[in-house]
Amino acid sequence: MNDTILTAQADISLDPMDGTLVSQAYRDVCHRLNAPEGLIEARENLARADLARVDDHARAHVSPPLGLDSGQAGLFAPETPAPSINVCILALDLGTKTGYAVRKRDGKVVHGTQSFAPRKSWTDGQRWLRFQSWLAEVLELHHVQRIAYEHVSFHAGVRDAHCYGAFRALVEMAADRRNIELVGTNVQTVKKHWTGKGGADKATMVAQARARGFRPETDNDADALAVLDWAVAQERAA
Known part of the structure; x- marks a missing residue:
């Protein structure tokens, strides 16, 4: 052979x-x-x-999306999901620690906090590039059709105002590029909708989120859930 x-x-x-x-x-x-x-x-x-x-x-062994760890990659929704809606909505509490909440059409919710605090090794544009990349991932992963956010008209300092303006501009660009509807509402409206008081503090916002069956990581997370609930109410009323 x-x-x-x-x-x-x-x-x-x-x-x-x-x-x-x-x-x-x-x-x-x-x-x-x-x-x-x-x-x-x-x-x-x-x-x-x-x-x-x-x-x-x-x-x-695939990594969970959105920067969540294994314990957070599930659906942080109340035990009984709410009725479905016609669109997938992303709610944002914009800032260095951005709170986000996504409600899918079947009523399930994913939420959390994403930090964009700058590091010494970053160049001036790194924060914005990272936010832009993260936002694009969220929009594409969940097929978002509407973005709701808090329209903040007053900031305690110039630096905070500049940061908020940059984050909001990037959101507006992302929405326009993908033909996603963008809806803003003021802080007092969201607080009153969520707690019944337009001047509710952070602790009250977090407590209300927990009372509704969620487990917010931060007050930013709770604020995003409140914005989301407001946006869902607008969708149902339309």
Whole structure:
């Protein structure tokens, strides 16, 4: 026999996966197939099985979206989901620590806080580039059709005003680029809608979120949930 042609048994002796489940499957097929053509088929079957095993492993270890850890990647919604709506809505509490809440058409909600606090190693534009990239990921992942946000008209300092303006400009650009409806409302309207008081403080906003069955990470998170609830109410009233 030509030295370049290996029998099934000879090829098995060089099997680097000897002793594994995949190797055993390879042996079972090879024992049934003796021709070179059969050996090729066996190798193809093995390759398909191995690729499927790798693919299953990759799916089991995929990172959760939106920068959430494994415990946060689920749906933070009340035990009984609310009735469905006609659009998927993203609500934002814009700032260095941006609160977000996404309500899908089936009534399920994903929410959290994303920090864009600058680091010493960042250049001046890094904060805005990172926010832009994160926002694009959220919009595409959830197929957002409407963005609701708090329209803040007063800031305690110039720096805060500049930051808010930059975040809002990026949201406006993202919405315009994707033909997504953009809806703003003032802070007092959201607070009154959520708690019944237009001057509610942060603790009250968080407490109300918890009373409704959510687990907000921060007050920014709770504010985004409040904006989302307001936006949903507007959609149902339309």
